[in-house]
Amino acid sequence: MPHLCTGKSCDSIALKSPLWLSFQSDLSMAKGFFVSKTLAVVGLVLSLAAVATIVALSVVYSQEKNQNRPEGGGSTSHPPTTQHPSTTQHPSTTQGPPGQLWDRYRLPTSLVPRSYNILLWPRLQPDSSGMYVFTGNTTVEFQCVEETNVILIHSNRLNYTLLENGQRAQLTSITMGVQAPTISSSLIQEQTQYLVLFLEAPLRKDAWYQLHMSFKGELADDLGGFYRSEYIEDGVKKVVATTQMQPTDARKAFPCFDEPAMKAYFNVSLIHENGTVALSNGKEIETTTYGMEESKSYMKTVFEPTEKMSTYLLAFIVSDFSFINSTIDNVLIRIFARQSAIAANQGDYALNKTGPILKFFEKYYNSSYPLPKSDQIALPDFNAGAMENWGLITYRETALLYDEKFSSNSNKQKIATIIAHELAHMWFGNLVTLRWWNDLWLNEGFASYVEYLGANEAEPEWGVNDLIVLSDVHRVFAVDALTSSHPLSSNEEDIQKPAQISELFDAISYSKGASVLRMLSDFLTEKVFTMGLETYLDEFKYGNANYTDLWKHLQQAVDTSGTSLxxxxxxxxxxxxxQMGFPVVTINTTDGTVSQQHFLLDPEAEVTTVSPFNYKWIVPMRWMKNEVVQEPKWLLEKSENIIEMMTSSEWVLVNLNVVGYYRVNYDQGNWDRLLSTLATNHGNIPVINRAQLIDDAFNLARAKIISTVLALRTTQYLDKERAYMPWESAVNNMDFFYLMFDRTEVYGPMQLYLRKKVEPLFNHYKNITSNWSSVPEGHLDQYNQVTAISLACRTGLSECQNLVKTWFMEWKNTGINNIHPNLRSTVYCNAIAAGDAAEWDFAWKQFKNATIAIEADKLRYALSCTRQPWLLNRYLEYTLDPTMVRKQDGTSTIVYIANNVIGQSLAWDFVRARWSYIFTQYGGGSFSFSNLINGVTERFSTEFELQQLKQFKADNAEVGFGSGTLAVDQSIERTSANIKWIAENKESVVDWFSSAA
Known part of the structure; x- marks a missing residue:
């Protein structure tokens, strides 16, 4: 789904700044829309429900508005996982009293859909009350597999046209000799999001029926379900009707059995204004004249039936976009975007790379792409990075459109990797789909792994495969080292509510999933891994599976190939x-023992989650001795003698190329030999492992396993380092020091030390670019040039600061921007940080006038870099005004401001004061609450801040935190660890920097 923004795929977020960012998705009218509490109650009155039920549901609605979160905002963290059913478990229709059925979040097993006929008509102009609406009707064909006298179908914020008998739906039988029972009454259950239809007699087992409903809904700007996106083109406001269904918002577009295992065929038709284009998953069959309404002429576009698929993969779009196209092996590939973007050739790169990536995955899976077309569309308003709707993939503009005048090489890589991520889903996720959301990690983790393989196929000279270590492995280690982490796979019964489902779209599912599957592919070999994938996809195509089904097919491949495990x-x-977490593997070269233990950032934190394996892992070990790669080993127990003892001149390096999901520690003698090798001939250690040594050391020190001084020693050789990955690893880890110490006396000596280390790198790029007049040739060298400038300016190197101010002022004074796209984020940020209101206002004007989304993103980030508190407060207010900052960008903008040392307390006060408003108004999809909560609390390191955070949790228990519930607990745990770390390390850190500088 929603491709999560991480590492270099995050546009300007990845371009480091002096203020440093860590990182960053009823046509049956009961008269009125579910857009207010009052109207919701009116709708319930008309539903003829009992008064007591009306009151109860009204209260529930106000609590659950925009996002169906846990009652009372309680924790939805994932309990220990001890067993995993191989099939989806649904509540039986025979369980308990009848009133309990619609109070459960899972559908009963009584009805199984086969097909839908859907007609939708979005209005792209507001009605007389200023509201944008859509109308529609649908007929769903289903089989009764279990006798029942009640029909439950998902429905959220839809109003239904009442029939002559006062009911919201019409039921007919399509089985010969079977009479459909009469619908006696109906109600809307808002909490569990059902339309409930009561029958005078039960449906007959094995009989087939059709259910027809007409409805109307609001085409809101909430970025979920069927929604609207607005933009200005050539001075004219334009509206797009578009969708985002995953995970549980198809029910906002039409009534449906909205669970991934309820696959069906979808026959879609759209009514739209003449002059607009309609798109859906299927290929267009025909477009005909439909009629007139309010002097406007309308067309009707009918699409081919889809393959059998899940509701969350549906998409419907109406716009006046343009497109470009090509054909590869009879598959039509089209890129849609705003007319001006297509005219400026911004879709060309995506079009050129989609075909090769699609062919790569056909070869990788040994399975032909199953659809006749692959449409991709760039949307002005879209909460996630992209969404893998089958045959119609939706993207943020920054994730699909490329313009060499404005796009950096990181923007280009983001486009390639996200296209690869979404195309990987066409098979793994769409063709074969998870049975229930507790296995989300398998879908998203797999796509997050193979996106690097697909991007490498598109751009083989970039060397992107290795970047998974920085962007995913190291990133998720930080989360998975907390006691508030959770296992990859959860118990199915523990993931029921929409908010619990949304909470799974986190770094664990994406990045840990990717890291673990990469490790699996490595120890199996890619040949065996893809052999298992091929048979898995073949057996479950057009159906559903879970991770144990994949293990079965991989085991068959292992047995067939004779692979030894x-x-x-x-x-x-x-x-x-x-089990959650991961091990730290400790190598003792004095006696050859290898041991493992659960790695925790705070070793004193209490682990309350019970592990089915007592926090022991079966660990694959790739390693080298001196410069010679050794035969792989396996660590099966807590401790084993599995390597030979080393002499005083030999060093050992474990987890070669960081293919294993674990950290590594050594005895002091081996650490000393590794550090000596870095100092004298760092090229003897593979570049990925140079990054690993730095990252492992700093995190081992935070966990009190080694000293902080030992970790700092890993940076001493950096004045000789020119490779990107070690520098990025060092800068990422020093960011923690900035967060902890940029308000203390440590800051000065730390700045001086890092300035001395980065100055040779800064001068290196100055020389090879002929005084900044050209761009380094290599992809990763271009990244490292940005690192050099960012860190040099951040640490106060005057030559760097003067350079960026000069570039920015030339643009401001002449109106001509000659700053290279690679450097714009860091140049803008540093210049605004050094300037005052004039620089900020200039950048704001450029942001508001920007017609290229990628350029607007760079400016939006840079505006957070000012050191003027009043400007930052003004900017914070803008984040809740969609005319100033788009809803999709609200969360990341607040987090940008919070990462500014001056803006952090302002952002925290802002979020606390407005939490109820933010959650209520933006909970439907505009805000990623976990990123927001983690972002505004990342710098917390005092007892006062910890108490504020706990009070924030208590004060908002009734409002709730939705998908950010777990993030609150993680922030509390992280803050507690930070407090302890500073108390124990501040003195030694300031002494070390002072002497080393």
Whole structure:
């Protein structure tokens, strides 16, 4: 789904700044829309429900508005996982009293849909009350597999046209000799999001029926379900009707059985204004004249039936966009975007790369792409990075459109990797779909792994495969080292409510999933891994599966190939999937022992989650001795003698190329030999492992396993380092020091030390670019040039600061921007930080006038860099005004401001004061609450801040935190660890920097 923004795929977020960012998705009218509490109650009165039920549901609605969160805002963290059913478990229709059925969040098993006929008509102009609406009707054909006298179908904020008998739906039988029972009454259950239809007699087992409904809904700007996106082109306001269904918002567009296992065929038709184009998952069959309404002429476009698929993969779009196209092996590829963007050739790069990536995955899966077309569309308003709707992939503009005048090389990589991520889903996720959301990690983790393979196929000279270590492995280590983490796979019964489902779209599912699957592919070999994938996809195509089904097919591939493993795939992988966290593997070269323990950032934190394996993992070990790669080993127990003792001149390096999902520690003698090698000939250690040594050391120090001084020593060789990955690893880890110490006496000596380390790198790029007049040739060298300038300016190197101010002022004074796209984010940020209101206002004007989304993103980020508190407060207010900052950008903008040392307390006060408003108004999809909460609390390191955070949790228990519930607990745990770390390390850190500088 929603492709999560991480690492270099985050546009300007990835371009480091002096203020440093860590990172960053009823046509049956009961008269009125579910847009207010009052109207909701009116709708319930008309539904003829009992008064008591009306009151109860009204209260529930006000609590659950915009997002169906846990009652009372309670924790939805994931309990220990001890067993995982191989099939989806639904509540039986025979369980308990009848009133309990619609109070459950899971559909009963009584009805199974086969097909839908859907007609939708979005209005792209507001009605007389100023509201944008859509109307529609749908007929769903289903089989009764279990006798029942009640029909439950998902429905959220839809109003239904009442029939002559006062009911919201019409039921007919299509089985010969079977009479459809009469619908006696109906109600809307808002909490569990159902239309409930009561029948005078039960449906007959094995009989087929059709259910027809007409409805009307609001085409709101909430970025979920069927919604509207607005933009200005050539001075004219334009509206797009578009969709985002995953995970549980198809029910906002039409009534449906909205669970991933309820696959069906969809026959879609759209009514739209003449002059607009309609798109859906299927290929267009015909477009005909439909009629007139309010002097406007309308067309009707009918689409081919879809393949059998899940509701969350549906898409319907009406716009006046243009497109470009090509054909590869009879598959039509089209890129849609705003007319001006297509005219400026901004879709060309995506079009050129989609075909090769699509062919790569056909070869990788050994399975032909199953659809006749692959449409991709760039939307002005879109909460996630992209969404893998089958045959009609939706993107943010920054994730699909490329313009060499404005786009950096990181923007280009983001486009390639996100296209690869979404195309990977066409098979893994769409063709074969998870049975229930507790296995989300398998979908998203897999796509997050193979996106690097697909992007590498598109751009083989970039070397992007290695970047998964920085962007995913190291990133998710920070979350998975907390006691408030959770296993990859959860118990199905623990993931019921929409908010609990949304909470799974986190770094664990995406980045840990990717890291663990990469490790699996490595120890199996890609040949065996893809052999298992091929048979898995073939057996479950157009159906549903879970992760144990994949293990079965991979085991068959292992057995067929004769691959030697120390245990079964299931037993090996369950240690990584069914328990949270990861191990630190300790190598003792004096006696050859290797041991493992659960790695915790705060070793004193209490682990309350019970592990089915007692926090022991089956660990694959790739390693080298001196410069020679050794035969792989397996660590099966807590401690084993599995390597030979080393001499005083030999060093050992474990987790070669960081293919294993674990950290590594050594005895002091081996650490000393590794540090000596870095100092004298760092090229003897592979570049990925140079990044690993730095990252492992700093995090081992935070966990009190080694000293902080030892971790700092890993940076001493950096004045000789020119490779991107070690520098990025060092800068990422020093960011923690900035967060903890940029308000203390440590700051000065730290700045001086880092300035001395980065100055040679800064001068290196100055020289090879002929005094900044050209761009380095290599992809990663271009990244490292940005790192050099960002860190040099951040640490106060005057030559750097003067350089960026000069570039910015030339643009401001002449109106001509000659700053290279690679450097714009860091130049803008540093210049605004050094300037005053004049620089900020200039950048704001450029942001508001920007017609290129990528350029607007760079400016939006840079505006957060000012050191003027009043400007930052003004900017914070803009984040809740969609005419100033788009809803899709609200969260990241607040987090940008919070990462500014001056803006952090302002952002925290802002979020606390407006939490109820933010949650209520933006909970439907505009805000990512986990990123927001983590972002505004990341710098917390005092007892006062910890108490504020706990009070924030208590004060907003009734409002709730939705998908950010777990993030609140993680922030509390992280703050507690920070307090302890500073108390224990501040003195030694300031002494070390002072002497080293």
């Amino acid at each position: 120390p245990n079964s795939i299931t037993n090996i992988m369950n240690t990584w999937v069914l």
